[in-house]
Amino acid sequence: MKLIFLGPPGAGKGTLAARAVDIIGVPHISTGAIFRAAIAAKSSLGLKVKAIIDSGKLVDDGTTIELVKERLTQTDAKKGYILDGFPRTIPQAEALATFSKVERVINFDIPDDTVVERLSGRRVCKGCGANYHVTFQKPKKNGVCDACGGELYTREDDKKEAIQKRLEVYRAQTAPLIDYYRSAGILVDVDARPQVEAVVANFKKAMGV
Numbered sequence: 001m002k003l004i005f006l007g008p009p010g011a012g013k014g015t016l017a018a019r020a021v022d023i024i025g026v027p028h029i030s031t032g033a034i035f036r037a038a039i040a041a042k043s044s045l046g047l048k049v050k051a052i053i054d055s056g057k058l059v060d061d062g063t064t065i066e067l068v069k070e071r072l073t074q075t076d077a078k079k080g081y082i083l084d085g086f087p088r089t090i091p092q093a094e095a096l097a098t099f100s101k102v103e104r105v106i107n108f109d110i111p112d113d114t115v116v117e118r119l120s121g122r123r124v125c126k127g128c129g130a131n132y133h134v135t136f137q138k139p140k141k142n143g144v145c146d147a148c149g150g151e152l153y154t155r156e157d158d159k160k161e162a163i164q165k166r167l168e169v170y171r172a173q174t175a176p177l178i179d180y181y182r183s184a185g186i187l188v189d190v191d192a193r194p195q196v197e198a199v200v201a202n203f204k205k206a207m208g209v
């Protein structure tokens with residue numbers, strides 16, 4: 001199954017994807033996670049995108065499209081994928097259509113105030129990238145990842161000004177993809193407001209599994 005997770009920042013795309021990989025058996029490909037790994041490794045890509053990501057703006061289409069195109073040639077993506085955070089613009093969606101045929105788009109339906117609450121309380125593991133929340137998804141030990149024991153930190157783009165910028169960018173550049181994929185007949189809305197287990201159940205219902 002070739003799937004896109006579409007939704008505003010902090011909608012819970014990464015959290016659901018971590019569960020959905022076992023449900024549908026395809027890899028989770030997050031462009032944001034790939035960029036953050038490049039930043040941590042101080043690679044040329046990381047150095048190029050760090051300031052853009054920290055400020056909440058989008059990386060240019062050319063760089064992002066090439067990255068995804070290359071990633072989808074890897075063996076694990078042959079049977080399908082969950083693309084999380086890509087496409088994010090109409091040109092990215094048009095480019096994707098030239099090298100892969102998406103079968104379904106899950107649109108995370110969630111209001112802005114819930115997004116702000118989720119992002120401002122998010123903590124991420126420096127080691128494995130797992131997501132936590134100070135209220136909704138607490139680690140067993142404060143500040144420490146349950147999965148790998150890594151240190152939890154607050155993403156630079158989860159600071160107040162960057163959250164507002166990301167929401168603006170989402171409305172202007174990414175939200176038009178909802179109509180784009182709805183008119184293609186492959187978009188399914190999922191209510192992303194409830195707690196994680198209920199969102200997983202909504203996803204399963206949407207997928208018919």
Ligand code: AP5
Nearest residue numbers: 009010011012013014015031032059085118122132133196
């Ligand atoms: P990216 O990493 O893709 O960020 P995003 O889309 O803004 O999404 P997030 O990771 O912030 O949120 P999420 O929806 O995954 O929510 P999560 O599950 O963590 O991109 C980062 C940056 O990279 C972009 O701003 C851009 O600069 C660049 N970039 C990436 N892709 C690009 C592209 N295609 N083109 C150009 N630039 C690109 O959940 C959030 C919090 O809520 C967590 O704390 C979690 O524990 C909690 N939570 C999740 N679900 C629930 C729930 N159901 N109930 C309660 N709490 C919940």
